[in-house]
Amino acid sequence: xxxxxxLRAAFTNGEFELHYQPLVDIAADRISGFESLLRxxxxxxxxxxxxxxxxxxxxxxxxxxxxxxxLREACSEATKWPGDVKVAVNLSPVQFRSRNLVQxxxxxxxxSGLSPRRLELEITESVFLAETEANxxxxxxxxxxxxxxxxxxxxxxxxxxxxxxxxxFDKIKIDRSFVKDLARRxxxxxxxxxxxxxxxxxNITTTAEGVETVDQLDWLRAEGCNEVQGFLFSAAKPxxxxxxxxxxxx
Ligand code: G
Ligand code: G
Ligand code: MN
Ligand code: NA
Numbered sequence: 001x002x003x004x005x006x007l008r009a010a011f012t013n014g015e016f017e018l019h020y021q022p023l024v025d026i027a028a029d030r031i032s033g034f035e036s037l038l039r040x041x042x043x044x045x046x047x048x049x050x051x052x053x054x055x056x057x058x059x060x061x062x063x064x065x066x067x068x069x070x071l072r073e074a075c076s077e078a079t080k081w082p083g084d085v086k087v088a089v090n091l092s093p094v095q096f097r098s099r100n101l102v103q104x105x106x107x108x109x110x111x112s113g114l115s116p117r118r119l120e121l122e123i124t125e126s127v128f129l130a131e132t133e134a135n136x137x138x139x140x141x142x143x144x145x146x147x148x149x150x151x152x153x154x155x156x157x158x159x160x161x162x163x164x165x166x167x168x169f170d171k172i173k174i175d176r177s178f179v180k181d182l183a184r185r186x187x188x189x190x191x192x193x194x195x196x197x198x199x200x201x202x203n204i205t206t207t208a209e210g211v212e213t214v215d216q217l218d219w220l221r222a223e224g225c226n227e228v229q230g231f232l233f234s235a236a237k238p239x240x241x242x243x244x245x246x247x248x249x250x
Contacts, residue, residue: 003056006042011066015041018073019236022245023088023207023229026221031249033086033120035229036074037236038066054092064098067091071104075112075119077239082246088120088150093127096134102141109145116146120171123149125157128166139167150207155191164202172199174225176210182219189219196223 010016020034040048057063071089078087095101109116121142127135143149148170154160156175164172174195181188192208199206208220211230220228234245 003053004060007040007053007057007060007062010040010042011062011069015043016066016069017041017238018070018077019238020077020087020242021229021236022234022249023086023227024233024249025227026217026225031085031246032227033088033118034078034081034242035088035122035236036070036077036090038070038090039236058092058094061094063092063094064100067095068100068104068108071108072111075108075114077242078118079112079114081242083115083118085246086118086120087114088122090122090152091127093124093129093135096127096138097131101138102145105142105145105147109147117148119147120150121147122152122173124152125154125160125163128163129158132166136167143168153209154195164198164204169204171205171207171227173207173209173229176208176230179208179210179216179220179230183213183215189223192220192225193223196225199226200224 017039018036019039020036022031023033023035024030025032038050040053042048054063057066074087074089078085109119139149149167150171150173151163151169152173153175154172155178172195174192178188178191182192196206205226207227207229208225209229211217211220211228211232213232217228217232237245
């Protein structure tokens with residue numbers, strides 16, 4: 001209950017900020033984009049993790065307004081980056097239920113002037129669990145705007161493969177739980193290999209999350225994974241540090 005009250009106040013007081021984590025194109029060895037990750041700078045508690053407050057924001061419906069703010073903020077920030085660098089925004093399934101999502105994306109693009117080609121929307125499999133047909137229709141409308149759609153946390157949900165058949169995703173993000181033990185566990189390697197192969201066959205970009213070591217990067221490169229994201233390159237950083245990340249990366 002305290003969290004509820006604090007969250008609503010935080011939104012009006014402007015205590016939220018976005019940090020950005022690089023997505024690295026393995027073959028080109030360059031930053032292809034950044035994932036925006038929401039941060040709450042609580043006046044007493046300091047940084048509060050989205051893992052803690054997003055479920056509450058979803059419960060009280062605040063995620064709709066907060067999600068619209070995230071879209072506007074991320075799109076306008078991305079206009080400051082080199083023209084081929086993309087921005088990825090996470091969407092909550094609750095934003096699909098609000099029925100205002102397509103308009104929110106149109107409006108964020110229009111106000112920022114960002115090309116839709118530079119916006120990636122990340123969704124999880126939970127988007128398909130309820131109101132599947134309605135949500136599919138929304139995904140198609142979003143795609144028609146020219147934005148791309150990524151399947152986040154792939155492999156951790158339910159019947160992943162059927163979702164790949166019901167919607168032509170542009171990108172699959174391999175959950176970091178599979179990347180973690182890549183070098184030590186043959187089952188993790190088998191899963192990463194299968195997802196990379198699936199991506200190649202279906203012409204879907206594959207991105208590995210949670211890459212922390214050079215060893216993991218070498219395995220992922222060998223498996224033909226297209227992109228990596230993780231502490232090996234950088235944690236999520238405030239907007240002000242992005243220019244340095246872009247020039248410093250090589
Ligand atoms: O950044 P990590 O830094 O701790 O993020 C934890 C979780 O919060 C991740 O699953 C991530 O997808 C989610 N998350 C981060 N930012 C956002 C956001 O802007 N919107 C939504 N819906 N989820 C987010
Ligand atoms: O669910 P989603 O992938 O959107 O959330 C990204 C989450 O992964 C964030 O919490 C972010 O802080 C975390 N993260 C990013 N890179 C790494 C990494 O290399 N290792 C670990 N353990 N977590 C990471
Ligand atoms: Mn994500
Ligand atoms: Na993820």
